[in-house]
Amino acid sequence: MRDLPEAARPDLTCDVAVIGAGTAGIAAERSAREHGARTLLIDPEFRGTLCANTGCMPSKLLIVAARAAHDARRAPVFGVQPGSVQIDGPAVMARLREERDRFVEFTRESFDDLPPDTAITGRARFTGPATLMLEDGRRVEAKAVVIATGSAPVVPAPFRDLGPRILTNETLFELPDLPDSLAVIGGGPIGLELAQAMGRLGVAVTLFDHETRLGKAREDDIHDALSRAVGRDLTLCLGADTEARADPQGIRLDWSGDSEGHAVFSHVLVATGRAPLLDDLDLTASGLDLDDHGTPVFDRDTMRCGGSAIFIAGDADADVPLLHEASTEGEIAGRNAACHPRVRPGHRSTPFTLTFTDPPLAQVGEEPGDDTIIARSDYSDQGRARAEARAEGLVVLYADPQGRLTGAELCCPGAEHLSHLLVWAVQSGATAADMLLLPFYHPTLEEGLKGALNQICRQVRLPEADRQASAGGARNG
Numbered sequence: 001m002r003d004l005p006e007a008a009r010p011d012l013t014c015d016v017a018v019i020g021a022g023t024a025g026i027a028a029e030r031s032a033r034e035h036g037a038r039t040l041l042i043d044p045e046f047r048g049t050l051c052a053n054t055g056c057m058p059s060k061l062l063i064v065a066a067r068a069a070h071d072a073r074r075a076p077v078f079g080v081q082p083g084s085v086q087i088d089g090p091a092v093m094a095r096l097r098e099e100r101d102r103f104v105e106f107t108r109e110s111f112d113d114l115p116p117d118t119a120i121t122g123r124a125r126f127t128g129p130a131t132l133m134l135e136d137g138r139r140v141e142a143k144a145v146v147i148a149t150g151s152a153p154v155v156p157a158p159f160r161d162l163g164p165r166i167l168t169n170e171t172l173f174e175l176p177d178l179p180d181s182l183a184v185i186g187g188g189p190i191g192l193e194l195a196q197a198m199g200r201l202g203v204a205v206t207l208f209d210h211e212t213r214l215g216k217a218r219e220d221d222i223h224d225a226l227s228r229a230v231g232r233d234l235t236l237c238l239g240a241d242t243e244a245r246a247d248p249q250g251i252r253l254d255w256s257g258d259s260e261g262h263a264v265f266s267h268v269l270v271a272t273g274r275a276p277l278l279d280d281l282d283l284t285a286s287g288l289d290l291d292d293h294g295t296p297v298f299d300r301d302t303m304r305c306g307g308s309a310i311f312i313a314g315d316a317d318a319d320v321p322l323l324h325e326a327s328t329e330g331e332i333a334g335r336n337a338a339c340h341p342r343v344r345p346g347h348r349s350t351p352f353t354l355t356f357t358d359p360p361l362a363q364v365g366e367e368p369g370d371d372t373i374i375a376r377s378d379y380s381d382q383g384r385a386r387a388e389a390r391a392e393g394l395v396v397l398y399a400d401p402q403g404r405l406t407g408a409e410l411c412c413p414g415a416e417h418l419s420h421l422l423v424w425a426v427q428s429g430a431t432a433a434d435m436l437l438l439p440f441y442h443p444t445l446e447e448g449l450k451g452a453l454n455q456i457c458r459q460v461r462l463p464e465a466d467r468q469a470s471a472g473g474a475r476n477g
């Protein structure tokens with residue numbers, strides 16, 4: 001460094017520079033440091049993770065408020081009369097923000113544990129394959145770089161420039177009160193979760209999607225179960241293209257396609273997908289190969305971009321934009337950045353997505369192939385679900401010709417937990433017969449899985465371990 005003229009000397013040097021202090025970046029920095037690297041963690045704000053601020057946590061806080069309202073409304077089915085249910089919108093939003101801020105504080109506190117001079121405030125861009133420039137002009141030289149800049153909502157043209165009544169996940173949780181009415185554009189996980197929650201909190205919600213499938217459901221009967229369930233809390237308008245314009249009362253939407261109409265909504269939530277935040281990075285200077293969307297081409301086992309010393313993790317890579325994947329990818333990227341050029345594959349877990357509707361939608365493993373054995377458990381009369389007056393939906397299991405579980409799709413009560421059991425079974429290589437040898441307590445939602453597991457055993461001629469008659473008086477456990 002001493003031989004360089006002063007003007008060319010970097011202001012900051014390190015082994016691994018991590019760009020972005022979200023879930024992936026925090027994991028990458030920690031992992032690189034644990035593997036002996038001198039690290040820098042660069043972020044313009046250090047405001048805590050997307051998950052805590054505007055993602056997983058505030059959305060689940062809205063969902064739990066909605067569930068409380070829903071449970072109170074359906075209590076009379078059990079002979080319990082709670083009286084008329086009143087929703088105090090400002091109180092719902094205040095509790096959401098109070099709890100959310102607590103979660104955000106925890107993620108911010110993790111920055112206090114960083115070694116001195118590791119956290120660098122600034123927005124970074126590439127000036128070369130291993131050099132970065134911060135917006136204040138400081139130059140950073142690193143042996144390896146991890147890109148962990150996250151993603152941002154994509155707002156299609158008709159919804160841009162229409163003012164604060166157009167919401168995204170970045171603004172919805174800041175509303176002082178619940179909206180009078182809400183159009184939700186997009187039936188992916190964000191749209192589904194927030195639309196159903198708002199509907200249950202008494203907001204008049206219409207959900208639009210230009211496709212006819214909600215939540216990328218694989219199976220027709222799973223999609224039917226999901227549509228029926230959310231259709232009780234909101235109006236569904238699938239296969240519809242929407243136009244938007246400002247109106248004195250809010251935002252007017254005109255839609256056409258499988259249905260036609262127009263209406264004015266006090267607010268519109270745009271949940272039409274998210275795109276990696278890479279534009280500010282000047283990736284051309286990095287020398288990386290980019291795909292058609294401008295995302296670096298990378299190896300998802302090592303998180304390395306081509307043959308370079310640049311790694312990528314989290315939503316920035318547009319692969320699987322989920323919290324647990326961001327964390328895993330960060331850990332792999334950080335370790336390999338520290339050990340570069342001796343990179344090695346990290347462990348990637350079985351694909352698993354969970355949308356927190358009621359009942360939840362879960363997808364486990366890969367899509368079924370031509371020789372996949374498919375079996376179903378119906379939850380519309382499952383014993384425990386029936387007792388709780390929430391019997392609906394189904395579980396679809398996938399297995400290979402040897403009876404080994406390869407995946408599942410669920411939309412039924414308890415799917416949040418049942419899907420965990422199933423993803424653990426898939427990842428550990430269990431067969432349907434192995435599963436049936438495990439204990440099933442009675443009366444539980446888990447018992448409902450036995451029907452599909454037995455069907456697989458019959459189809460592949462494995463022993464059906466469970467012959468125990470249902471003691472619950474209902475079909476399927």
Ligand SMILES: Cc1cc2nc3c(=O)[nH]c(=O)nc-3n(C[C@H](O)[C@H](O)[C@H](O)COP(=O)(O)OP(=O)(O)OC[C@H]3O[C@@H](n4cnc5c(N)ncnc54)[C@H](O)[C@@H]3O)c2cc1C
Binds near residue numbers: 042
């Ligand atoms: C509404 C919503 C609900 C969700 N719910 C769930 C859920 O229930 N379960 C689940 O698994 N996943 C959920 N997700 C997805 C999950 O939140 C994300 O996959 C995850 O948080 C992504 O983490 P990340 O580290 O990639 O990004 P982030 O946490 O966004 O971190 C990116 C960081 O990069 C910084 N940055 C950006 N550009 C630069 C630059 N040029 N220089 C320096 N720093 C920069 C940003 O300031 C930010 O701090 C949800 C997402 C949303 C939007």
Ligand SMILES: NC(=O)c1ccc[n+]([C@@H]2O[C@H](COP(=O)([O-])OP(=O)(O)OC[C@H]3O[C@@H](n4cnc5c(N)ncnc54)[C@H](O)[C@@H]3O)[C@@H](O)[C@H]2O)c1
Binds near residue numbers: 190211216240241321
């Ligand atoms: N529970 C969870 O794990 C959870 C919750 C929320 C978000 N997330 C993550 O965040 C990511 C982004 O979520 P998302 O729901 O915004 O995106 P998404 O891409 O999953 O879904 C977007 C939906 O919007 C529709 N759409 C796109 N353009 C449209 C248009 N112009 N008009 C009408 N519909 C349109 C698409 O057909 C699709 O159904 C997800 O992929 C997921 O990884 C996860």
